[in-house]
Amino acid sequence: MGITPARKAVAFLVKKGQDIKIYNSYGKQVVDFWAFNPSDPHDFLSMVHTRTVLLKVSLSKGDKLYSTRRKPMLTLTEDTTKGVHDIIWSACDAERYRMQGHDSYHGNCTDNMRKLCFPNRVPWRCALRDSFPDFHIADDWVPDPLNLFMNVAIDHRGQLDIRVPTSEKGQFVVLKAETDLIIVTSSCPQDMAPVNGGQPTDCEYGISGQQEASADIMTQILQTISSSHRRRRRVKVALTFDFDAVSHWLGTGCHPDNNMADYSSGIFAGQVGAVRLLTLLKKHGIADKVTWSLPGHTIETFPETARAVVDSGAEVGLHGSTRTKASNR
Ligand SMILES: [Zn+2]
Incomplete structure (x- = not known):
């Protein structure tokens, strides 16, 4: 089980067919979620394409989520919440907090994720750059994320209203990868609006088969070492x-x-x-x-x-x- 720490982001690789389970560990945390084709930075999870293909502005169990090339990247296969997620809202950024009246730098999902960011000249931990240094996207831009657990109400005039998430502690969603993907998740640091119920928290995540895969690799390494002592030493591992x-x-x-x-x-x-x-x-x-x-x-x-x-x-x-x-x- 991994953790996306409160106010921070993590990035990881998933293989086609693996399930990504995102828990709302404390109940009200919004998780900004991005997905990229590892071999094509221009092919990424796109909310506008997803809305266009699904012909709606909400998600339900069984829905596929689409890339900029209109390819299915993920399928929402499980959802133990009431199904309130957002596919409209942009990721928060430093300017968003300035507009809300915060006059100094405020941590944000955009800087958590994108490739290069040096707020206040202090090197920032950026999930994508740190975890995949050879994967390049524009330095000053991020795609619109899938905002898991985010509660954005739309009234009959099309007016938007941010509300406290309806999700409860321990509820989760499962997204099945339809292709190999780089995933980035950010536990949104928004504490100036009801987005996260006022208090950003950690969120846990799991990837099906990951533990087994890691164990398999370790076992292979160990078997190589053991066998090198029994047979002629062809490989030396330290x-x-x-x-x-x-x-x-x-x-x-x-x-x-x-x-x-x-x-x-x-x-x-x-x-x-x-x-x-x-x-x-x-x-x-x-x-x-x-x-x-x-x-x-x-x-x-x-x-x-x-x-x-x-x-x-x-x-x-x-x-x-x-x-x-x-x-x-
Ligand atoms: Zn955010």
């Missing part, structure tokens, strides 16, 4: 694990936008992740053939796990104190 845990978020990963989900992932690594990894390495008989790099902060915070790493017989290196850059003063 495995090194940076056991940064929480220290990453205190050192090089320190950023004003860090939230509790970031630190929580570090604690998970120290209490659960590293232990699982040790178990997997032992299962394949290579626990003493890998290298671990341990920051001092990790050793002090998770002494039992650190001891287990040392006891595994692996090579262990000291990885600084809290991963602070040498150039930091």
Whole structure:
């Protein structure tokens, strides 16, 4: 299960036939959702084309969503909400918040997603650029997103009105990928309108078969290592694990936008992740053939796990104190 942290975005790849499950983990969070053809940046999920093909301005279970080339990219196969989503509203951007009276920079879905953005000259975390550096779209533009869970009412005169989402905690939608896709999701940081019920929150997502696929790749690597010891060594593989845990978020990963989900992932690594990894390495008989790099902060915070790493017989290196850059003063 992945997390799109409150006010931030993530990007990931899905294969044709995989299901993308987007949870409204706390009930009222809008998720801006984009999809791109990995081999053609001009072929992307298009709300205007979707409206034109569906001949409506709302989505229902079973609807397909279309690209700029009028190809079906996704199908809404499950929806446990009341079915209130938006396919009209643009992604929020810095100008949107200025128009609402916010006189300094406000985080927004546009900058979360697009390729290059340096608000206030501070390098920003941009999901698409960071995750797919070789995939290029225009620097100053994003497509209109599918706004999952967003409640935009339209009255009989065509007037639009933003309201609190009708979705409830734990409800979800499932979108089936009709082709290979790059997906970007942003937990909208809008806190000046009822868009997110006033309080942006995290949202979880899952991809069918992903865990199994990752495990398959790991198993293949481990089998390669094991077999290379039995047969003539044709391939040499070196495995090194940076056991940064929480220290990453205190050192090089320190950023004003860090939230509790970031630190929580570090604690998970120290209490659960590293232990699982040790178990997997032992299962394949290579626990003493890998290298671990341990920051001092990790050793002090998770002494039992650190001891287990040392006891595994692996090579262990000291990885600084809290991963602070040498150039930091
Ligand atoms: Zn937004």
